[in-house]
Amino acid sequence: MGEPAGGGTTGMKQAVRDQLGRIVAVALLATIAWAWLWRPPFSWTFGVLVVIGTVGAGIADGRYALRRIAGVIPVLVGVSFVVFALMASLPGDPAINILGPAATADQIAIVRTELGLDEPFFNRYGNWLGGVLTGDLGTSIVLREDVADGISRSMTPTLQIMAYSVVIALGFAIPLGIWAGYRQGTKTDGTINNVMLGFLATPNFVLAVMLVLFLSIGGLSVAGNEIGFRVLPAARxxxxxxxxxxxxxxxxxxxxxxxxxxxxxxMRLLRSDMIATLRLPFIDLARSKGLPTRRILWRHALRPSSFTLLTVVGLTVGLLIGGALIVEFIFTIPGVGAYIFLGVTQRDFIAVQGGVLVISTLYIVVLTMSDFLYLALDPRLRGREVGARA
Structure with a gap:
């Protein structure tokens, strides 16, 4: 009997769905490698990553992807309104900040007209939102440049710090979490937990100062001996x-x-999930087959234990942005934090609202993409969605 019409296409679709997590992961890594080698504008790289995540989620569950995208749109509009309203409610008159206290009433009126401050609130918000949708975030009052250009220029250092931080954090957390989960209750587990809890209890700015002290400027002098090194630059x-x-x-x-x-x-999240995974029957089956411990931990136990970690990595984007604002100031890095800080100190409300809006949008989009990646990597979620619709 011949294969039914359309059977080959159906089989191909099913094969794609079965290997979706691997396909998405390879596509993401390929995009990152492309960005690394060719260094395109950030908006291009971010756009490609968003498309990959959206297409992957659409293949896994199109209705879910559409619902998530439809839910993000009103959230972004609400965020834009809150940001604009907060900036509009700040005390002081931007026109006076530009002209100085010696400005005449006529001069102030002219500047207010140029900035659109003489119009009603909702008219100003509508004009600003219309510009945002076309990529126009306004013109900086202090720097006299397009805010979109300024943010684009300062976004690169911030995103680099955040990306490197996530890579370093995962580089420490994954092997330590796997080993601590495997050695649960031992001295090794306790030592790893205590050391990592020490880092968790240390604020970012305190750790930054300590790193500069002991790895950059030579540390402390005790009895004529320096406790520290001069191996890394402190700023720039x-x-x-x-x-x-x-x-x-x-x-x-x-x-x-x-x-x-x-x-x-x-590390603590992965450790907890590893402990639960290592008690499941399929791990006992792998052990009964005589598989090496390393293969069981890394190949069989890590993937089902990493889904919570994947979700939390997306959620930490907001924390990393907040920490980056302070760290950029300590290390004199010209990132978004420095750009917003300059806008706040100089009362450049247009620059501040543009920067806050971009960061908020980035945070929401990254959370959505983490949900999409979670759906692509975990076949059980796709099964539940299909079963719920059957």
Whole structure:
């Protein structure tokens, strides 16, 4: 008997769905490698990553993807309204801040008209939102440049710190979480937990100062002996395209300052899930087959134990952004934190509301993409969605 019409297409679709997690992971890694080698604008890279996540979620469960996207749109509109309303409610008159206290009433009126401050609130919000939808975030009052250009320029250092921090945090958390879960209740488990809890209890800015003290300026002098090293620079930002080695030397300390607290959170989550996974029947079956412990831990136990970790990694974007604002100031890195800080100190409300809106949007989109990736990696969720619709 021949294969039914359309059977080959159906089988191909099912094969794609079965390997969806691997396909999405490979596509994401390929995009990152492309961005690393060719260094396209950030908006291009971010857009490609969003498309990959959306397409993957659409293949896994199109209705779920559409519902999530439809739910994100009103959230983004609400965020834009809150940001604009907060900036509009700040005390003081931007026109006076620009002209100075000696300005005349006519001069103030002219500047207010140029900024659109003489219009009703909702008219100003509608005009601003219309510009946002076309990529126009307004013109900085102080710098006299497009806010979109300023944020785009300062976004690169911030995202680099955040990306390096996540990589470092996972680099510590995954092996330590696996080993602590496997050695539950032993001295090894207790030592790992205590050390990581110490990092979790240390604020980012305190850890940043300690890293500068002991790895950059030589540490402390005790009885004539210096306890510390001078192996890494303490400040300054070097673009990746200018000098790769210097770039990573300057970015290592701020990235470590952001990473270690998150590494503690990631490690404890993975440890708890590993403990539960190692008690499941399929792990006993793998042991009965004589598989090596390393293979059982890394190949069979890690994947089902990592779904909670994946979700939390997306949630930590907001924490990393908040920590990056302080770390950028300590290490004099010209990121979004420095851009917003300058806007706040100089009462440049247009720059501040543009920066806050971009960060909020980035946070929401990353959370949505983490949900999509979670759906692509976990076939059980796709099964539940299909079963619920049957």
């Amino acid at each position: 930002y070097v673009p990746l395209g200018e000098d790769v080695v210097l770039h990573f030397k300057h970015m290592l300390l701020p990235s470590l300052a952001l990473a270690m607290g998150q590494a503690a959170v990631f």
